Every structure is written in C-alpha cells, then in structure tokens.
C-alpha cells in the first residue's frame with residue numbers, strides 16, 4: 068500500500084520533470100532560431116551602413132565649364148560639369164585608351180557629376196583650382212572594398228573588369244579609397260543603382276501610412292468598441308456584428324488590398340501608390356484588431372467600478388468616460404500598437420494598391436507616391452545586384468528597429484497609465 | 490424627525506414585484522422606511538434583499554433582464570415613474586456595496602468625484618472642505634489626512650469600506666443603502682462601521698442588508714425579514730427579535746434555518 072503510494076509519487080515528480088524539460092527545450096529552440104535570424108541579418112546587413120568613396124582630384128577649370136571668372140549663383144547652377152567630371156576620372160590613368168576610359172567612368176556612381184557640382188556650389192572659391200573630392204564608388208567596387216565580391220571569378224563572369232580592379236587597387240594603395248558612414252542610405256530615396264539607393268522614400272511612406280492608419284482606425288475602433296461594449300443592447304443583431312468583427316480579423320490581408328484597389332482607387336479615384344490609400348487599406352485590417360483589444364480591456368474593468376460610479380449618480384456616459392475607458396486604455400493602446408505593428412509589416416495589400424512602384428522621390432505628404440519598408444525589402448530582394456543584398460538586411464534592421472521603438476513607446480504609455488490607475 | 494411622537498416615513502414601497510427575465514424574485518413587497526432610522530433587511534441567501542435594496546436607487550436598471558413593477562415613493566414621488574431622473578435620484582440615495590469598491594484613483598479624487606459631477610463645489614476650497622468633512626464623518630480623516638493624494642486602493646479593507654461610505658456621504662444623500670457592508674471585514678473594522686452607522690443616522694436614513702442577526706439587533710431600529718422573495722414580517726427590531734409574529738421569522742432568528 069505504502070509502496071504503491073511512493074511509486075505514484077515518483078511518477079508524478081518525473082512527469083513534472085519531463086514537462087519542465089520539454090518546456091525549457093521549446094524555449095531554447097525558439098531563442099536559437101531568433102539568435103540565428105538576428106545573427107544572419109546583422110552579419111549581412113551591417114556593411115550597408117558603410118559606403119565606399121574614391122578620392123579623386125578634380126580640376127574646376129572655368130573655361131571647360133563655360134564660366135567667366137566671377138560667376139553668379141545661377142551661372143554655377145547652369146554650368147557644364149560633365150567635362151570636368153569626366154576629365155577627372157580619365158586623369159586617374161593618363162594612358163587609358165577609349166575602352167579603358169569608359170571603364171574608368173563606370174568606377175563611380177553616375178551621381179559623380181552632381182557630387183562635383185555640389186562641391187563647387189558650396190565653395191565657389193574652388194573655381195580655377197584643383198581639389199580632392201569624395202565621389203561615391205560604384206556599387207560593385209563598394210562590394211569589392213567590403214570584401215563581399217568574389218575577385219577570383221573569371222573576368223567574363225564579373226561586372227568589374229581586371230582593368231578597373233587594377234586602378235582600384237592602386238587607389239587603395241595610395242589611400243584614395245575611404246569607407247565612411249552611409250548617410251545616404253537614410254536620406255536618399257530608392258534608386259536603380261545600389262550605391263545610391265536609400266530608404267528615405269519607403270521610411271517616410273511607412274510613417275505616413277501608419278499615421279493615416281492610426282488616424283482612421285483608432286477613433287473608429289475605440290468608438291465602435293465602447294458603443295458595443297457599454298451601450299448597445301445585447302441582442303441577435305449585435306451578436307451578428309460581433310461575430311463578423313471576429314471574422315474580419317481573420318480575413319487575409321491581400322483581400323483588403325483588393326478592396327483598396329477596387330473601391331479606393333477605382334471608385335473614389337484616390338491617387339495610386341500613395342500612403343493615403345495604403346493607410347486607409349491598412350486601417351481596414353487594423354480596425355478589428357483594435358476593436359477586439361478595446362472590448363476585451365473594457366470587459367476586464369471590474370463591474371464594481373461601474374456600479375460605484377452609477378451609484379454616485381454618474382450618467383452612463385460619465386461612468387464610461389470617467390472610469391471605464393481610462394481603465395481600459397492601457398489594454399487598448401497595446402492592442403493598437405500590436406495592430407499597427409502588423410500593419411507596418413504588411414506587404415501584400417500595399418503591393419496591390421501600387422505602393423510597389425519604383426519611387427525615386429521622397430514623399431512630403433500622404434498624397435505623394437511612396438513605397439513602404441516591407442515593400443522596399445521585397446523590391447530589393449528581387450534585384451539581382453550584389454549591392455542590394457546587404458541593403459535588404461539593413462532595411463530589415465531598420466524595420467525591426469522601428470517595431471522595437473513602437474513597442475517601447477507602448478510600454479512607456481502603459482507604464483504611465485498603470486502607475487496612475489492603481 | 491418625529492411628528493406627534495411617530496417617525497416620518499421616508500420611503501414607502503407599494504406592491505413591488507421584481508422579475509429577472511421570467512423568474513420572479515420579489516413578490517408584492519409593501520414596506521415603509523422611517524426617516525433617520527436604521528432599517529435592517531434580513532433573510533436567508535437568495536431571498537431578494539439585495540434586489541429590493543437595488544430597487545430603491547434604480548440600480549436594477551443596469552441589469553437588462555430585470556423588470557421592476559409597483560410603486561416606490563420617496564418624498565411623495567414615485568421613482569418608478571417614467572419622468573424620474575435616475576441621476577438626481579442617485580444623488581439623493583447613496584449606496585455602499587458589499588465589497589469595498591473605491592475608484593482606482595487617489596483618496597481625494599474618490600471623495601470629490603460625486604460633488605464634481607453634481608456641481609456641488611464652486612472652488613477648490615469648498616471641495617477641500619467637502620472632502621475633509623466627508624472623511625471626518627466616515628471616521629477616516631485622522632488615518633488618511635496625510636496621504637489624500639495616494640491611491641485609494643492602497644488602504645486596508647476596512648479603511649476602503651469607510652472610504653466608500655465617505656464617498657457616498659460626500660453628496661449629502663438623504664438615504665444611504667448598504668448591502669452587507671461588513672461582510673468583507675474583520676470584527677474590529679466591523680465595530681468601527683457599526684459605530685459609524687449609528688452616527689450617520691442623525692443626518693441620513695439608512696437601510697442595511699445584513700446576514701448577522703447580532704448586527705441587525707445592534708444597529709437597527711426597524712427590521713424587515715425576507716424569505717423566498719416575500720417580505721414575511723417587518724416592524725421594530727425589538728419586536729422582531731423578541732416577539733416575532735411569524736413562525737418562519739422565529740425559526741430564522743433563532744438559527745433554525747438560513
């Protein structure tokens with residue numbers, strides 16, 4: 068009898084141990100995946116935050132630029148920089164033949180003319196002098212310098228020629244190649260050239276989309292939730308609405324994209340590819356998430372609080388606005404943030420409403436065409452150039468950073484409210 | 490207040506029936522409550538004491554399926570009339586619940602809430618005064634005067650219940666309804682509240698639901714005994730406890746059932 072009991076006890080303990088072991092290994096697995104994922108992203112992405120520059124002497128010769136010795140600002144704007152830009156590249160190898168000159172030109176980004184122009188406009192006294200100027204290297208050389216480029220491939224399979232590599236190595240030896248923080252990754256819009264591509268357009272696009280989404284979804288969802296939870300009679304009709312809100316939350320996001328395409332673009336003729344349309348589409352997706360979160364946190368407010376307020380002579384409206392809603396706010400806000408985070412990472416509906424178009428301008432308002440961060444990741448991941456590989460990871464890092472900041476923000480708000488209310 | 494040696498009637502319930510959906514919870518209740526007296530409602534669990542109490546400030550309105558019929562006249566006015574404004578009614582009829590339920594706000598905000606929504610204070614000073622007198626009347630002032638701006642949920646159970654009483658009297662109600670106000674409290678806190686009730690009856694009419702015969706005997710002047718949704722017997726506490734007319738009352742009071 069006693070023995071049996073002991074056996075049973077031992078069994079119970081061992082089953083608990085087994086369970087704990089399984090639980091711990093599950094957590095371990097999850098952490099392992101996470102660590103692997105983060106390691107992969109960081110190790111491929113961190114180089115995107117650096118950019119390679121060639122330091123090239125440029126002769127700002129007034130004559131070549133068709134300028135007189137004392138040009139006005141407009142003259143500087145209109146001057147011809149092409150010749151001097153080309154010449155400064157050709158000067159890297161005085162003996163280059165025509166084909167080699169062409170290769171020399173391709174060692175820098177096609178922006179080099181503009182970079183040289185900017186330099187002179189910033190400092191007009193350079194006119195007639197020669198100065199070393201930082202010029203963005205081509206994306207292939209950028210990758211070579213970062214060590215991401217397989218130099219040992221046969222020349223035919225490389226986009227960098229042997230000649231270019233030779234000149235580049237010479238420059239490196241002379242200390243004329245420098246790696247600096249890649250500010251343009253954050254300030255430039257997308258580009259076909261990897262060395263010039265930045266996330267400014269998609270970042271602003273995401274911000275605008277999220278703001279539009281928040282501005283629409285939050286008030287509508289909170290009002291709907293408060294009405295349904297605190298005021299609406301409980302009958303078949305409201306049950307029906309509740310079921311359908313839950314259904315809405317389960318609808319695949321691409322369906323909302325089709326809705327945006329069919330209604331916002333086709334019927335209301337809103338401007339295509341804009342964060343306005345993207346935000347409205349995303350708000351349809353976020354709406355049920357916020358409604359459900361808000362209703363759940365309203366339900367969690369103890370009825371005794373409502374009774375206390377009502378018994379003090381507060382009207383239903385006052386009870387709701389003074390007590391129930393403030394108490395439910397932390398939950399509502401965290402639900403909102405979760406909904407927005409989902410919306411932030413959403414790609415499919417935005418592709419459908421045209422936010423996948425190539426946009427090389429930075430949007431100044433929700434009405435301007437833009438991409439969004441996840442769509443940018445998608446666009447770059449599709450590109451063949453090596454220079455975009457690191458950009459994909461870097462963009463993912465920015466997106467994750469964005470999400471972390473949002474969550475932090477939610478935590479802070481939550482914390483503040485909770486301190487106040489309990 | 491007495492008129493010709495008889496207490497004035499503050500509330501009179503006439504033929505009150507209450508239904509929860511199809512189920513009838515109260516049957517034809519006729520009860521008169523005397524002004525500035527403590528009336529205790531006793532009876533076994535589920536007999537409808539809380540239901541009756543909640544009729545008096547129309548708290549049953551909150552429950553969708555609840556349907557109250559009959560007349561409840563307070564100050565010559567039937568509160569079940571369509572024209573009755575529940576907000577005004579609840580300003581006049583305060584309530585204290587079984588479980589202390591302070592707002593999760595500061596002590597000060599707890600007390601000032603009622604006067605604020607009813608526009609009873611013109612200035613911060615007036616509000617401060619209301620808060621102080623309410624807390625003093627609820628015998629809580631000395632304990633909390635230094636932490637008025639701390640959360641009310643940080644008090645002990647007994648203190649919380651006195652806070653709820655202070656909150657209820659902050660709007661100077663004519664009647665205070667108490668639903669088992671001491672059931673979550675220890676004997677010392679209970680004694681404090683009972684003392685308080687005795688004090689409060691000078692200015693307010695009090696109706697208290699209780700499961701403790703001893704408590705009913707200690708604090709009340711009148712008692713009503715409920716059983717299975719019916720008011721079996723009511724009268725002065727002395728008479729009900731010493732010399733009840735009905736056998737059921739006798740059995741309940743002597744602890745034979747319930």
Ligand SMILES: Nc1ncnc2c1ncn2[C@@H]1O[C@H](COP(=O)(O)OP(=O)(O)OP(=O)(O)O)[C@@H](O)[C@H]1O
Pocket residue numbers: 509514532533534535536537538539540541552
């Ligand atoms: N919200 C409700 N919905 C349906 N029925 C209810 C509801 N509240 C109370 N009842 C029913 O009404 C009857 C009276 O309940 P009530 O709460 O008034 O009893 P009580 O005398 O206060 O009991 P206790 O001493 O346990 O508090 C009970 O049969 C109860 O089941």
Ligand SMILES: [Mg+2]
Pocket residue numbers: 538539540668
């Ligand atoms: Mg009860």
